[in-house]
Amino acid sequence: MKITDWTVHMPDQNYHVFVELHTDEGVSGWGACYSQTPQAVGALAWLKRFVMGENPLEIERVTEKLHQLTYWHGRGGAMTHAISAINLALWDAAGKILGQPVSVLLGGRCRERVPVYGSVLFHPEETLTKRIEEMRARNFRAVKLGWDPFGQQSLADDTKLVRGARKAAGEAAELLVDAGGSNPYWAMRMKDALERAKMLADYGVYWFEEPLAPDDLEGYARLTDLSPVKIAHGEVLTRRQTFIPFFQRRAMDIVQPDATKVGGLSESRRIAWMAEAYGIELVPHGWNTAVGLAADIHLVATLHTKSFVEFNVGNPLVETITQHPFQLDEDGCLEVPAGPGLGIELNRQRMKQLQESGYSAASWTWEETGQFEVT
Numbered sequence: 001m002k003i004t005d006w007t008v009h010m011p012d013q014n015y016h017v018f019v020e021l022h023t024d025e026g027v028s029g030w031g032a033c034y035s036q037t038p039q040a041v042g043a044l045a046w047l048k049r050f051v052m053g054e055n056p057l058e059i060e061r062v063t064e065k066l067h068q069l070t071y072w073h074g075r076g077g078a079m080t081h082a083i084s085a086i087n088l089a090l091w092d093a094a095g096k097i098l099g100q101p102v103s104v105l106l107g108g109r110c111r112e113r114v115p116v117y118g119s120v121l122f123h124p125e126e127t128l129t130k131r132i133e134e135m136r137a138r139n140f141r142a143v144k145l146g147w148d149p150f151g152q153q154s155l156a157d158d159t160k161l162v163r164g165a166r167k168a169a170g171e172a173a174e175l176l177v178d179a180g181g182s183n184p185y186w187a188m189r190m191k192d193a194l195e196r197a198k199m200l201a202d203y204g205v206y207w208f209e210e211p212l213a214p215d216d217l218e219g220y221a222r223l224t225d226l227s228p229v230k231i232a233h234g235e236v237l238t239r240r241q242t243f244i245p246f247f248q249r250r251a252m253d254i255v256q257p258d259a260t261k262v263g264g265l266s267e268s269r270r271i272a273w274m275a276e277a278y279g280i281e282l283v284p285h286g287w288n289t290a291v292g293l294a295a296d297i298h299l300v301a302t303l304h305t306k307s308f309v310e311f312n313v314g315n316p317l318v319e320t321i322t323q324h325p326f327q328l329d330e331d332g333c334l335e336v337p338a339g340p341g342l343g344i345e346l347n348r349q350r351m352k353q354l355q356e357s358g359y360s361a362a363s364w365t366w367e368e369t370g371q372f373e374v375t
């Protein structure tokens, strides 16, 4: 069996690029990456020659070959994101060829359904309560709120925001807060973060995500030691090697690799096993697409530790591009697909419609204009 071609789909002009691998026996596999669309498309064009003719069952060898071939111009960024899409497509294709779900091929399922947290931004504040109530009505038992204005205003204003969120989510909900430290103009420093971590503990917040800039290894090590709530980090790191110093320094309680950025499920699985050895929880970052969510469901199904999958509520690339929309059960869980591969069927017509409409995933003013508002 050989890979004969692939089709690149771009239902999002901004970030998310899909790869559909074709084989000579009619089986295809889907992958996706979270990058910048033109960069990912360029990287895929360069990588294509090294994938064509390969055996789709030799996932690790083919993926590692791509990492090694991009030694001089890869090692992270768009090249690694593009490799992630190829790797996910290989897992999906291999599962379909072998008639097995990806979670079985990854080593076996510890559970048949996975807990989910619904993820939305704090902004716009005016609709926050309503959005949380809608999530509760859809059975989300865990809610994550993130980014602006949290951490960019006074502690008193942040406290008010979290108090309101806890009230709307209810006492029983798992509440998570994402500071958004991957924003390049992130202003929060160690003591601001610690002050807020203490406040979040008062509201029973389970984890505090990215409260420092992503490369601040020593800062994360100190904060993880001092914070009364768990510290989560890692959504913008790529390649397993970059996680090692954070694990060695115990510089996080929860690690959040994104399968559509980090190098695919092969890399996420390696990171998961390393995290397990260091006693660090793994919860995949999933602010991406239905393909990323399906990959996360399979990965989390293989973990024997507590975890969640992230569900980006209202994102059309998560909620509208599969033939059978993801549906939470009454306990706030998603079933692990039993079908072969990733176990989802994509709706090409819907993807095409998004592409033709010029759909662009959420972006921030500073990305569109290059202007940062520093206060």
Ligand SMILES: [Mg+2]
Pocket (backbone or CB within 6 Å): 146, 178, 180, 209, 210, 235
């Ligand atoms: Mg985040």
